[in-house]
Amino acid sequence: MAKEVTNREDNYSLWYNNLVVKADLAETSAVRGCMVIKPYGYAIWEKMQHQLDSMFKATGHVNAYFPLFIPKSFLSREAEHVEGFAKECAVVTHHRLMKDPNGSGVVVDPDAKLEEELVVRPTSETIIWNTYKNWIKSYRDLPILCNQWANVVRWEMRTRLFLRTAEFLWQEGHTAHATAAEAIAETEKMVGVYADFARNYMALPVVVGHKSEGERFAGALDTLCIEAMMQDGKALQAGTSHFLGQNFAKAFDVQFANKEGGLDYVWATSWGVSTRLMGALIMAHSDNNGLVLPPALAPIQVVMVPIYKGEEELAKMREYMQKVGDELAALGISYKIDDRDNVRSGFKFAEWELKGVPVRLTIGQRDIDAGVVELARRDTLEKGAVQREGLAAHIKDLLDKIQKNIYDKALAFRDSQTRKVDTWEEFKVEIEKGGFLLCHWDGSKETEAKIQEETKATIRCIPIDSYVVEESGKCIYTGKPSARRVIFARSY
């Protein structure tokens, strides 16, 4: 194989990094912690964006755009928010460079110091609620259902491509409502949109649940999330939806005249997913040959590789493949004809496997004569002859089957790695094996912190749609009473 990938079993972390780089998804840049998203990686992200965007619009949301910069003082307005986000961020202090008087380069112009420093947004609640103040006067101005697609920066010390980078791309929804009930319904609706997207497009069998107090978004009253399991048994938080109560409305003094003529503070939500989803997609499905992309998000769904001798045969094959391509396109299937003449077909096979193209067709003269083509599935690596007659329709069905198979496989894996644990001794052993541990917990922040300190495990969520175990029991750590099991795991 042209571009070797480390075995997943030998070093999961290196396997992941190899995949990201060798499949041309992303690479590190000259700027610490910032990545370059390469065209093939960006094409997958674009498919995610388009799908999510249409789901947001179908649920009544509109897009807008708010400033990249946040005045430093805004961050201090909401007490918990500043704790969570002001720590590690990019701070703009000057607005000009000048020629170095002592050298050949440029230096910061000391005369161009800003009166108030600006922070590159780590998230936009503060600047947006400062804006909403001018948009909201009466209940008739509500709800506001805005989303923005943007870049954000959090100065992470240890970064990994897609999973944790200083700059990342995301969408952040910010909604304003007249009542708590409406805002809570919005929070639930959007985590539902995320779960739908993760399951039906990313083939990711996520668990929906509430975060514990300790894992909540800084400034939220409640955080709902979707949690996925990676193939090493670790959890990955793939999306969050926050009920913010009236915290930001109070911090930015956003009140509205209600129907009864009184003044109320506005109720808020925010919700987001990011390029981290790329990491989840890669780690959940890929194998030692490379990426395994769900057809719904694959930029190229079918690749055709011709086996030929000489220019004349290639010309005939090109014509043949173009016809197949036209039939596929007519059914909305994307394809690529790989007729490069400077690499061997074995190299091409390996490359498209590495890039996770769901279906590969190998076109040879003997097959053409026999009225068949050779078809290889990326998910199962199965190969076989398929009739040329009705090929496009066959592939359309097959792509649905592949999508379902990738999901089912991930679900079976997750179920196999999820188990009840009832004692602290058992917990310490089981957590080393990975997976989701369903445990009783006394509900306190302190206990959660101690468990994390001793085992690096955190509460991923209090599940509401899978693994829901409403039963009384005793906290694995303190023995205090508990009314339900929660999911503990180590996580990304």
Add this chain to the structure above:
Amino acid sequence: MAKEVTNREDNYSLWYNNLVVKADLAETSAVRGCMVIKPYGYAIWEKMQHQLDSMFKATGHVNAYFPLFIPKSFLSREAEHVEGFAKECAVVTHHRLMKDPNGSGVVVDPDAKLEEELVVRPTSETIIWNTYKNWIKSYRDLPILCNQWANVVRWEMRTRLFLRTAEFLWQEGHTAHATAAEAIAETEKMVGVYADFARNYMALPVVVGHKSEGERFAGALDTLCIEAMMQDGKALQAGTSHFLGQNFAKAFDVQFANKEGGLDYVWATSWGVSTRLMGALIMAHSDNNGLVLPPALAPIQVVMVPIYKGEEELAKMREYMQKVGDELAALGISYKIDDRDNVRSGFKFAEWELKGVPVRLTIGQRDIDAGVVELARRDTLEKGAVQREGLAAHIKDLLDKIQKNIYDKALAFRDSQTRKVDTWEEFKVEIEKGGFLLCHWDGSKETEAKIQEETKATIRCIPIDSYVVEESGKCIYTGKPSARRVIFARSY
């Protein structure tokens, strides 16, 4: 009218600002020079983006994403580039805030100073060519045809919504080629895409031409541009496409093995359009009643306003309008039913005129009985009855006519404001009247600078597809010989 707009004739600048704010397109933010793009404005920008993106893809380009930050030293690598862009920019010097030891807020943590300052990208040539260095080894890796949709920051002192803001949204294409001829062809192809987009979607009759040396992009060997004329006779540069030669390849040492086995520096182009296009769109077509949007970019193409008495009549109208709406949607026409019951129809008429919706239908019971609806065109403000039978098809045709009419009107205006000027005395008089002045010029940077100093007029372009006058003459300023006329104007 509910939201009054200053008359265009009284104060063009205020008229523009009023329009942007009152039509809910954008507003200033708490951050100096940064704007908030509101949902209605963003919806227009999204339509522009989608159309441009599909045109880029149709010409073989792919999207990618490069870091927001540029190490300070990168800017100094290309000598002219640093002159043009290092001056006014946002400089990140620290990566952490901390609690103010002497107060309640947060302050910059002096221990978190960056080793090298980062500049928020004013444009991305430097970071991208530093990346391309790793992508390009051989002629087989070329061409690279990347585009990115991104935000950029230039610390402008005097800002205006959309036209000149510190942060703006744009796309920047960056391509790499094996030969100068290929790169030049790309530069020309992309200015052609921009001209096509401006003319056929924005209804903007732009002139394509070369920039003079003095107006070139910092680091380019040649800059092609599209120049539009606003209704006050001033020019607006709406898009640029640069042939960068080997300047950036040399600055970042990007060489490739050519077919002959030798080493060559790579040839480059870059090209971009920004949210400035929103300013051009607004200023080129709108009137004292508000926006006039070309149907191709209008988020809502048809609005329906019911005239009714009581709930029962409204219910019947809703059904009627929904049926019209379904027929419009079937033809790919977007529509909105304005059935608000808390504002009068006169208010609605004014609001949708302000927002530039191309077609308004007024639905009354008498019209329904007579088998007609009242239709008002935004571009001409004409009103009349139209048969209900075949209404959707009629509107489809009409939208095409409106699109053409808006273009034709702008073209006729531009032509009426373009004239030959042959003497310096005449020039000084004519430039005060606005418009494009076709003049002879001796080709020197010095002359251009002097003309600008004395009259604030610049060379908008040396036109290549309209107003091309290849004739010998004498420079209006120096009397030196000239081989062709160029376009002088005052500009945004």
